[in-house]
Amino acid sequence: METRIFKVNPENPEQTIINEAAEYIKKGELVAFPTETVYGLGADAFNPAAVLKIFAAKGRPQDNPLIVHIARHEDIYRVAARVDVRAQKLMEKFWPGPLTIVLPRREDLPAVVSAGLPTVAVRLPDHPVAVMLIEAAQTPIAAPSANRSGRPSPTSYEHVLDDLSGIIPVVLAGGNCRVGVESTVLDLTVTPPVVLRPGGITPEMLEEVIGEVRYFNAKDLDAPKAPGMKYPHYAPRAPVYLVKTPEEILKRARELGAAGKNVGLLISKETKEQFFPNYSQNLLVLGSRNNPSELLHNLYEKLREFDRRDVELILAEVYPEEGLYLALMNRLKKAAAGRYLS
Numbered sequence: 474m475e476t477r478i479f480k481v482n483p484e485n486p487e488q489t490i491i492n493e494a495a496e497y498i499k500k501g502e503l504v505a506f507p508t509e510t511v512y513g514l515g516a517d518a519f520n521p522a523a524v525l526k527i528f529a530a531k532g533r534p535q536d537n538p539l540i541v542h543i544a545r546h547e548d549i550y551r552v553a554a555r556v557d558v559r560a561q562k563l564m565e566k567f568w569p570g571p572l573t574i575v576l577p578r579r580e581d582l583p584a585v586v587s588a589g590l591p592t593v594a595v596r597l598p599d600h601p602v603a604v605m606l607i608e609a610a611q612t613p614i615a616a617p618s619a620n621r622s623g624r625p626s627p628t629s630y631e632h633v634l635d636d637l638s639g640i641i642p643v644v645l646a647g648g649n650c651r652v653g654v655e656s657t658v659l660d661l662t663v664t665p666p667v668v669l670r671p672g673g674i675t676p677e678m679l680e681e682v683i684g685e686v687r688y689f690n691a692k693d694l695d696a697p698k699a700p701g702m703k704y705p706h707y708a709p710r711a712p713v714y715l716v717k718t719p720e721e722i723l724k725r726a727r728e729l730g731a732a733g734k735n736v737g738l739l740i741s742k743e744t745k746e747q748f749f750p751n752y753s754q755n756l757l758v759l760g761s762r763n764n765p766s767e768l769l770h771n772l773y774e775k776l777r778e779f780d781r782r783d784v785e786l787i788l789a790e791v792y793p794e795e796g797l798y799l800a801l802m803n804r805l806k807k808a809a810a811g812r813y814l815s
Contacts, residue, residue, distance in 0.1 A: 476638045478630065483507060483648035486602045488609075494645050495609035498523075503530060505619035505633045506606050507647035508598040510571050510656050510672070511626040511773070512633050513542065513616030514641065515606070518552065521583040524615050530640050533622040538588040539615040540573050540656070541595045544607035552593050552613055554579045559683045560661055566682050569599035571656040571673040586615050592662055602647040618655065619644075625707050625773040625808070628653045632777060653770035654800055659686065671800040673769070688799075706807040709776040711737065713787045713809040719744045722788050725814055726752075729786070737784035739775055741768070744790055755784050765797035772804055788814065 481490045494504050501523040504515050514530065516523035518541045528535050541552050546564055549556055553576040560574055578584075578593035587593050595613075598604060607614050618626040621636040630646035637644075657672035657679075665685040668676050679686045716722045722738065729736045737755045741762040749756060757775045760767035779787055789805055792798040 474639055474642060476634065476641055477643050478634075478646050479643060480646045481602055483600070483602055486605050486647065488605070490645075491602070491605045491609050494643055495606055495611075497643050498606070498610035498612070498614065501526075502643070503527060503641045504606065504643045504645060505627075505630070505637065505641060506603055506616075506645040507630070507650055508542075508600045508603045509651045510598070510654060511628055511650050512619040512630065513598075513603070513614075514619035514633075514637070515542070515614040515616040517610065518586055518613040518615040519581075519583065520612075521585045524583060524585050527615065527617065530637060531617065531620070531622045533617065535585065536588045537617075537622075538590060538592075538594055539586050539617050540658075541582070541586060541593055542603060542607055542614045542616055543595060543597050544604045546597065548597075548613060549576075549595055552579055552582050552595055553577060557661065559666065562682050563659070563661075563679070564597070567674055567678075568597040569604070570597075571599070571652055572596060573656045573658045573670075575658065575660040575662055575669065577662060592660075594658060596656055600647070600651075602645055606645065623706060623708055625709060625776040626655060628770075628773050632773070635777070651770075652766075653774075654772060654804060657800070671803050673766075673797070673800065675796050675799065677796065707773070707776070707804050708808045708810070709779050709787065711779055711784045711786050712812065713739075713776075713789055713805070714812050714814045715791050715805060715809050716788050716814050717791055719748045719790065721815065722790060723748050725788055729788075735783070735785045737779045737782065737787040739779075739787055739789040741790055755779070755782055759790070762792065765792075765801060768792070768801050769797060769804075772801065776808060 555577050573596040575594050619633045620627050627633045628650040657674040658670040660667045667687045669689050794802045
């Protein structure tokens with residue numbers, strides 16, 4: 474299969490191009506498209522055969538639910554059986570934007586979208602290309618990230634092509650993603666609500682709107698209610714190891730380098746300036762420790778850059794697990810499969 478690339482203005486999308494891509498959705502095909510978080514791989518959420526193509530293209534287990542994307546607030550009633558006051562408050566505050574809410578699923582929404590669960594994960598993206606595509610397709614679009622399962626999520630159309638060229642028919646190329654990490658997922662089918670996946674909307678921000686929320690505990694997991702909960706995710710080809718202090722990163726880098734290993738270092742600007750002022754080989758600066766949004770935005774691009782450099786292993790700096798850093802550490806831990814060097 475030849476993958477067609479439809480280049481579109483990310484700020485003022487050309488309607489003719491959007492319409493052409495939407496025809497693929499209507500015909501039951503897949504389209505990769507930009508959102509403010511990462512690129513999504515979309516299919517008509519009400520076409521179970523099309524949704525199954527998502528799992529096949531990604532190599533994704535079918536017990537891993539998808540997020541349904543809508544174009545207007547009121548479209549939530551097309552996929553959710555009940556929308557309570559908490560959901561309405563969150564929609565008013567954070568939509569469009571990087572918040573996914575889990576609600577009871579309407580019975581006419583195909584079960585394959587939600588991995589057979591009685592719930593649905595839904596959000597309204599904050600990206601004109603995504604919204605116009607959903608509107609033109611005249612249906613909610615089910616879409617996980619547009620990458621092979623387990624790989625770092627794509628924040629540019631080039632990343633999509635790295636993983637899915639020749640596998641999917643169309644990529645809507647609409648520039649780089651602004652946030653650069655997946656949405657926060659909040660389960661509203663339990664009390665108190667549970668953050669299933671941290672993202673750009675922090676637990677503190679949620680609590681300001683609806684009161685107490687709880688952070689997901691892996692021990693509670695039976696069947697995953699949201700993407701990114703059960704399976705390895707976000708991993709480059711080389712194994713990632715988390716290292717708790719800059720001093721330990723320096724020590725390990727020297728030891729591994731002396732042993733002839735091609736080591737990648739993923740560190741903050743401050744750590745580079747203090748501990749690695751003259752070190753350049755396969756050292757990538759993620760951003761400033763004082764700017765978690767920058768760190769999150771750059772994460773997947775840097776992990777994919779290590780693939781291009783063909784490193785043998787990656788040592789990654791760690792950060793406090795609070796606020797926006799919670800999302801960053803969630804992704805780093807997943808990329809490292811929980812491995813620490815200490």
